[in-house]
Amino acid sequence: MIYPKSKEEVVQEFRIQSLQEATMRVIARKGIAGATMQDIADEAGVAKGTIYLYFRDRDELVEKTFENAITELHRRVDLALDTDAPLEQRLRDSLRQAIDFFRDNGQFFRLYIAQRFPEGTPQQQAKQKRHCDQYKSRMLKLAAVFEEAMNRGEIRRVDPYRLALFFAEGTNAIIVERVMEQDPPPADADVELIVSSILNGVRIQRSDI
Amino acid sequence: MIYPKSKEEVVQEFRIQSLQEATMRVIARKGIAGATMQDIADEAGVAKGTIYLYFRDRDELVEKTFENAITELHRRVDLALDTDAPLEQRLRDSLRQAIDFFRDNGQFFRLYIAQRFPEGTPQQQAKQKRHCDQYKSRMLKLAAVFEEAMNRGEIRRVDPYRLALFFAEGTNAIIVERVMEQDPPPADADVELIVSSILNGVRIQRSDI
DNA sequence: CGCCGCACTGACCGCGCGGTCAGTGTGTTG
DNA sequence: CAACACACTGACCGCGCGGTCAGTGCGGCG
Numbered sequence: 155m156i157y158p159k160s161k162e163e164v165v166q167e168f169r170i171q172s173l174q175e176a177t178m179r180v181i182a183r184k185g186i187a188g189a190t191m192q193d194i195a196d197e198a199g200v201a202k203g204t205i206y207l208y209f210r211d212r213d214e215l216v217e218k219t220f221e222n223a224i225t226e227l228h229r230r231v232d233l234a235l236d237t238d239a240p241l242e243q244r245l246r247d248s249l250r251q252a253i254d255f256f257r258d259n260g261q262f263f264r265l266y267i268a269q270r271f272p273e274g275t276p277q278q279q280a281k282q283k284r285h286c287d288q289y290k291s292r293m294l295k296l297a298a299v300f301e302e303a304m305n306r307g308e309i310r311r312v313d314p315y316r317l318a319l320f321f322a323e324g325t326n327a328i329i330v331e332r333v334m335e336q337d338p339p340p341a342d343a344d345v346e347l348i349v350s351s352i353l354n355g356v357r358i359q360r361s362d363i
Numbered sequence: 364m365i366y367p368k369s370k371e372e373v374v375q376e377f378r379i380q381s382l383q384e385a386t387m388r389v390i391a392r393k394g395i396a397g398a399t400m401q402d403i404a405d406e407a408g409v410a411k412g413t414i415y416l417y418f419r420d421r422d423e424l425v426e427k428t429f430e431n432a433i434t435e436l437h438r439r440v441d442l443a444l445d446t447d448a449p450l451e452q453r454l455r456d457s458l459r460q461a462i463d464f465f466r467d468n469g470q471f472f473r474l475y476i477a478q479r480f481p482e483g484t485p486q487q488q489a490k491q492k493r494h495c496d497q498y499k500s501r502m503l504k505l506a507a508v509f510e511e512a513m514n515r516g517e518i519r520r521v522d523p524y525r526l527a528l529f530f531a532e533g534t535n536a537i538i539v540e541r542v543m544e545q546d547p548p549p550a551d552a553d554v555e556l557i558v559s560s561i562l563n564g565v566r567i568q569r570s571d572i
Numbered sequence: 573c574g575c576c577g578c579a580c581t582g583a584c585c586g587c588g589c590g591g592t593c594a595g596t597g598t599g600t601t602g
Numbered sequence: 603c604a605a606c607a608c609a610c611t612g613a614c615c616g617c618g619c620g621g622t623c624a625g626t627g628c629g630g631c632g
Contacts, residue, residue: 165609187396191590201611203592212590309565312556313548316537317565320557324533328525339522347521348529355564356518356526374579400620410581412622421620 170208173198174219182261186216216265223262227255228292235295241303242353249345253329257341260333267330293318309353321352379417382407383428391470395425425474432471436464437501444504450512451562458554462538466550469542476539502527518562530561 176198180189191212195202209215234247256263296318303309325348332338385407389398400421404411418424443456465472505527512518534557541547 190588192588202590203612204610206591207609307567310567312560312565313552316540316553316556317560319536319540320533320560323536324529327528327532331525331528343522344525347525351521351526351529351561351564353564353566355560355562356521357562358516358519399618401618411620412582413580415621416579 166208169200169204173200173205173208173215174222177215177219178223178259178261178265181216181219182264185264220265223259224266224288227252227259230255232295235299241299241306241308242349244299245349245352246345249325249348250341252325253332253341253344256329256333263330263333267326293322296322321348324348324352375417378409378413382409382414382417382424383431386424386428387432387468387470387474390425390428391473394473429474432468433475433497436461436468439464441504444508450508450515450517451558453508454558454561455554458534458557459550461534462541462550462553465538465542472539472542476535502531505531530557533557533561 173194177189177194180193180197183189184193191202191205194215195205198205205215209218230251231248234251235244237244237247239247293315297314300309300317300321301314304311304314328344328348332344338344382403386398386403389402389406392398393402400411400414403424404414407414414424418427439460440457443460444453446453446456448456502524506523509518509526509530510523513520513523537553537557541553547553
């Protein structure tokens with residue numbers, strides 16, 4: 155065995171994993187600022203001090219937890235976006251991925267939203283910058299997808315970055331609603347609503363008559 | 364004079380006003396949780412204790428500040444929405460109102476966003492509920508406007524509440540972007556982009572050729 | 573001019589947080 | 603079985619916050 159995972163490593167990874175899951179649950183319940191280390195420790199069933207064996211401080215815990223979850227989301231969405239299919243199908247597939255992700259990780263949404271407008275404790279300007287940059291790079295990627303579709307002649311020319319913002323946040327709003335609802339409608343219905351609204355518009359057309 | 368405003372009342376209103384303005388500025392800079400009473404007092408140029416002569420506690424200060432600003436926004440937007448004009452014009456006008464409002468009150472945006480996902484200090488569940496309800500009632504109103512347009516045959520039938528969510532948050536995203544930009548494009552351009560995207564869609568149509 | 577009321581002040585308090593570290597119990601080793 | 607290593611614990615600390623209130627000084631009135 156070249157890289158044997160020792161027993162200790164397995165245990166350590168398990169602890170880290172369960173601490174991050176506990177963090178997500180607590181943040182979902184009480185918000186980022188409202189989640190105390192004691193809450194998280196209780197949720198994970200360990201003592202507060204134990205957390206500091208695996209994470210330097212509170213910031214690192216929240217940061218890593220966020221990073222972990224968002225990386226997975228982005229991986230899935232990118233898989234759907236980076237194909238040669240028509241824009242319509244790519245949008246459908248990526249929406250589907252996002253909806254499924256938040257169905258399984260509803261607690262994560264709060265963290266996801268909150269990171270967009272971080273609290274301005276004066277010395278943490280660097281971290282604020284990082285998350286804004288991360289968000290911006292996501293929007294730029296989506297904008298690039300739209301721009302490509304414009305070049306292909308699939309959609310008309312508008313500011314692609316603004317279109318990406320509009321589409322992404324409009325979509326987020328509906329996903330948030332789904333997370334809140336205890337019995338949301340079928341995912342297909344919302345995917346259809348979003349994609350057809352943005353591609354065809356909602357105005358009555360000749361073809362609708 | 365039936366209701367003479369005594370000098371004291373004038374002074375008092377001035378203090379309340381300037382404290383709320385200071386609160387908006389500080390929250391815009393440091394976030395809701397990051398804004399301390401000391402910060403706000405310094406910003407307003409008074410001692411910390413003075414704030415408590417006009418507001419019971421921190422919660423009331425933030426609450427009143429928020430209420431004050433959002434009432435004005437809603438008043439302006441409703442004025443544009445509650446007409447007999449076609450949907451397209453009503454959307455244009457209300458967008459214009461919102462954009463202008465946030466151009467003049469850019470600091471308010473942070474407060475506006477943050478209130479949507481309040482921090483869950485356990486005992487304040489009632490207040491969370493209030494703001495969610497307030498947000499929901501705004502969405503219901505917008506949904507009603509869309510539904511009326513459906514009944515008039517201006518737009519096709521989709522879930523009006525979800526359409527309202529999609530439209531409103533997509534719009535917010537673009538307004539946020541405008542607030543961040545130091546030199547945003549003309550408001551008309553963004554109004555046009557949003558309204559034509561949602562009404563006509565972005566797909567290339569026969570009429571575009 | 574002397575007194576008083578009251579808007580305003582800012583040093584102070586208690587609380588609850590993030591973070592620490594001496595102590596404990598358990599599994600391992602010689 | 604004794605001695606040790608070490609993951610884990612939770613009482614404890616200092617800090618910074620929201621909130622308090624005795625003190626201050628200024629404007630007006632007798």
